[in-house]
Amino acid sequence: MNNFVFENSSKVYFGEGCVKEYLSNILTSYGDKVMLCYGGGSIKNNGIYDEVVSVLTDSNKKIIDFPGIPSNPTYSKVQEGISLAKENNVDLILAVGGGSVMDCCKAISLGAKYDGDIWSDFWARGGVVNFEPLPLGIIVTAAGTGSECNGGAVITNEELKIKTGRDYPKLNAQFVMLDPTYTYSVPKFQMVSGAFDTLSHIMEIYFSEPDESNVSDDISEALMKNVIKNLRVAIKNPEDYEARSNLMWDATMAENRIIKLGKKTDFQCHQMEHQLGAYTNCNHGAGLAVLHPVYYKHICEVGKKKFAQFATNVWGIPKDNKTEEQLALEGVNALADFIKEIGMPTTLKELGVEENINLKEIAESCFIVGGSYKKLTHKEILEIFEECK
Structure with a gap:
């Protein structure tokens, strides 16, 4: 670490x-x-x-x-x-x-x-x-x-x-x-959006160096599985105390600095969503749900070792005889499927972003972070936004 x-x-x-x-x-x-x-x-x-x-x-x-x-x-x-x-x-x-x-x-x-x-x-x-x-x-x-x-x-x-x-x-x-x-009284969409924000925070920390075995990544994997499991329960029964209490503590654990220890952290996707939100005032968690799968498809080849680990350790995808590249992509696809399952938007159109919005201006306003597996350019950020349409 x-x-x-x-x-x-x-x-x-x-x-x-x-x-x-x-x-x-x-x-x-x-x-x-x-x-x-x-x-x-x-x-x-x-x-x-x-x-x-x-x-x-x-x-x-x-x-x-x-x-x-x-x-x-x-x-x-x-x-x-x-x-x-x-x-x-x-x-x-x-x-x-x-x-x-x-x-x-x-x-x-x-x-x-x-x-x-x-x-x-x-x-x-x-x-x-x-x-x-x-x-x-x-x-x-x-x-x-x-x-x-x-x-x-x-x-x-x-x-x-x-x-x-x-x-x-x-x-x-x-x-x-x-x-x-x-x-309990938080509307379903807001509850799901908040839980996805929690999952996003953990992923932004997890998908960064170091890739060698470390305590922070092990805790992050447990937290991600916990969010996924308990969000499914809370969607079916919003007043399930165990599910809501777990989701509440998951959120705190994701951002109380513990799982960031020894990690570079990414947060490029958060930076992109922040600027999208600055121009459109869109829901934060929903914006992340739209951006994450597309962003990860752009960087998963560079970070294939961690993305393959994500596929097997978080989503339970069997390794079989698959390459790291195949497993990495399957992990990203599992995330995309989960986003659909929980009812989050998957496109900018579903997010309510107007078709004529100047995505180039938004892309150019985005801050480029240093912790990502792949340092993006503003041109590639624009490509991600365009692919999210």
């Missing part, structure tokens, strides 16, 4: 009823003003909002509401949140939602303690966080991104049409609450 330094400071409370059981005691460590952040309001319909507000009220906290965080958090929404936090001298940000809410709140926690432009200083390029951001707590209501246990935040600058993420350890939440029952 490659050398690494590991850090994860978030304390996790997992299981049914964890919010009622632990939140009030946790709040004693923070001041009186809590900025309660959430998305489109679904938490008000499913009872989660009332449950959280009840605990905050009983703990004598002043609540500053910050609703309306969009599914692809924008820099303008981040700036709005920063202003609200500063105006009210907030003591704690409490993010209640999925990855978009978490990411937006991490950026707000940074900006609330910073006087400059956080986009130019921390997202347009990597910066150094040499100060303490505003404390952040997270209550997860939609599993998938794994953003709850890292310092990563993906933000879209609408004006520049750039969607990019950075991971700063100081942006890790102080505490995270994972109640699988909070995910």
Whole structure:
């Protein structure tokens, strides 16, 4: 394995009823003003909002509401949140939602303690966080991104049409609450999309050097099989607690930095989807589902050893007398078949991308990563987009 330094400071409370059981005691460590952040309001319909507000009220906290965080958090929404936090001298940000809410709140926690432009200083390029951001707590209501246990935040600058993420350890939440029952009311498409995002995160890490036997790849294979198995169960029964709890922890494990240890990581497909999302505002997991099989067909010959291992160890495809190239392609095809099985889109048209969109402009805006088995050119990225039509 490659050398690494590991850090994860978030304390996790997992299981049914964890919010009622632990939140009030946790709040004693923070001041009186809590900025309660959430998305489109679904938490008000499913009872989660009332449950959280009840605990905050009983703990004598002043609540500053910050609703309306969009599914692809924008820099303008981040700036709005920063202003609200500063105006009210907030003591704690409490993010209640999925990855978009978490990411937006991490950026707000940074900006609330910073006087400059956080986009130019921390997202347009990597910066150094040499100060303490505003404390952040997270209550997860939609599993998938794994953003709850890292310092990563993906933000879209609408004006520049750039969607990019950075991971700063100081942006890790102080505490995270994972109640699988909070995910029961998530619509089926969103649930499946989130689970595929989890699978995508694991694949992006797995399909990178080193290829020699290592702990991270072994864990990744187990996680991928777990996602596939439990997603099938959850589709049939959305309130299967074991399936939903496994999918929730799969998402966290995929992005709490553990399986990245000693790995180069790829994330070229994520970079491509980010820019596709910046131009179209498409669903993140669904966009990845469209791109992944095509992208992998472009790189699997170069990374044939790992792709062949993926075929046999994750999908159970027998080796027989097949070559590595044959097995590698069969593994990619198995992934494509699974995407169809779970009802994810397989083309840009099915994703809702307009036919006349300028794919060349999107391709040229994509960042080229260094960890892929094959370093793409912008021309090849355009070819992938075109093949996805």
